[in-house]
Amino acid sequence: MTRFTKLLAAASVALAATTALPAHAQVDGKMASVDATRTIISTTAFQTAYQQIETTYASQNELRRTKAQERQTMLTKFDKNGDKQVDETEQVAMKKSPDYAKLQTLEQEIIAITNQIDGARIFAIEQIIVQYGSALQDVLTAEQIKIVLDPSVILYSPPEADITMKVVTALNARVPAVGVVPPSGWGPSREGAQVYQEVQQRLQLAAQYAAAQQQAQQAQGAAAPAADPNAPVGR
Numbered sequence: 474m475t476r477f478t479k480l481l482a483a484a485s486v487a488l489a490a491t492t493a494l495p496a497h498a499q500v501d502g503k504m505a506s507v508d509a510t511r512t513i514i515s516t517t518a519f520q521t522a523y524q525q526i527e528t529t530y531a532s533q534n535e536l537r538r539t540k541a542q543e544r545q546t547m548l549t550k551f552d553k554n555g556d557k558q559v560d561e562t563e564q565v566a567m568k569k570s571p572d573y574a575k576l577q578t579l580e581q582e583i584i585a586i587t588n589q590i591d592g593a594r595i596f597a598i599e600q601i602i603v604q605y606g607s608a609l610q611d612v613l614t615a616e617q618i619k620i621v622l623d624p625s626v627i628l629y630s631p632p633e634a635d636i637t638m639k640v641v642t643a644l645n646a647r648v649p650a651v652g653v654v655p656p657s658g659w660g661p662s663r664e665g666a667q668v669y670q671e672v673q674q675r676l677q678l679a680a681q682y683a684a685a686q687q688q689a690q691q692a693q694g695a696a697a698p699a700a701d702p703n704a705p706v707g708r
Contacts, residue, residue, distance in 0.1 A: 504620040505636045506627055507609065510675050513601055513668065515641045518651045522597035525653045530590050537586040544579045547572055591669065592661055593653050598672065599665040600651035601644065608643035612636055 513519055527534070551559050551567040559567060567573055613621065616636065624635070661669075 503618045505618045505634050506622045506624045506630055507640055508624050508637045510671050512637050512640050517645050518601055518648045522651050522653050526593050529653055533586050537583055540579050540583050547576050595661040595665045595669045596655040597651045597653050598668055601648050602668055604647040608647050609640050611643040612639045
């Protein structure tokens with residue numbers, strides 16, 4: 474069970490677990506599973522917010538790309554063996570170079586811009602997860618569910634035991650939209666940053682899977698024999 478799941482469980486499932494229920498109800502009650510990370514990603518508020526961030530912070534993204542390219546160009550000068558890396562020996566020469574101070578400034582600027590964009594995403598996610606427990610409780614009450622498990626600890630369960638999309642629906646009703654510009658003085662919480670990391674990991678895995686599937690399809694298409702234009706058609 475991930476820290477994200479523990480965090481959300483503590484804020485939601487605990488309410489049902491601590492209710493005074495007969496022992497047999499806790500054992501024989503209806504069971505279900507919910508993928509907390511997928512729930513957040515599947516909400517309308519999350520998907521809209523990520524799209525808005527791409528637009529709202531477009532200039533920051535472009536500036537970051539420009540500075541990253543400038544930094545890479547500078548690093549290339551120190552890559553004497555051409556392995557596209559700056560090893561320990563090359564780092565010694567780099568630190569003695571007059572360009573080292575500028576390189577450090579570029580790195581700090583890139584980090585600052587990245588933190589600004591990541592902060593907007595965390596801010597959006599925090600507005601969603603604050604309502605997660607209530608949305609989950611809505612579904613538990615409506616479905617009369619007594620026990621909720623994380624899918625990662627289940628060896629087998631029927632598809633109907635997964636209430637993830639039902640929680641998404643409940644969460645969409647509670648949080649139809651979120652802001653993407655943090656107020657002055659705002660700072661990400663530790664829990665929000667952790668949720669963001671898990672969300673990003675899930676998105677990266679999905680992107681890698683989609684890319685692998687596309688490559689496999691292209692490879693199959695290239696391997697397929699070309700049709701003979703002179704082959705007879707029909708009888």
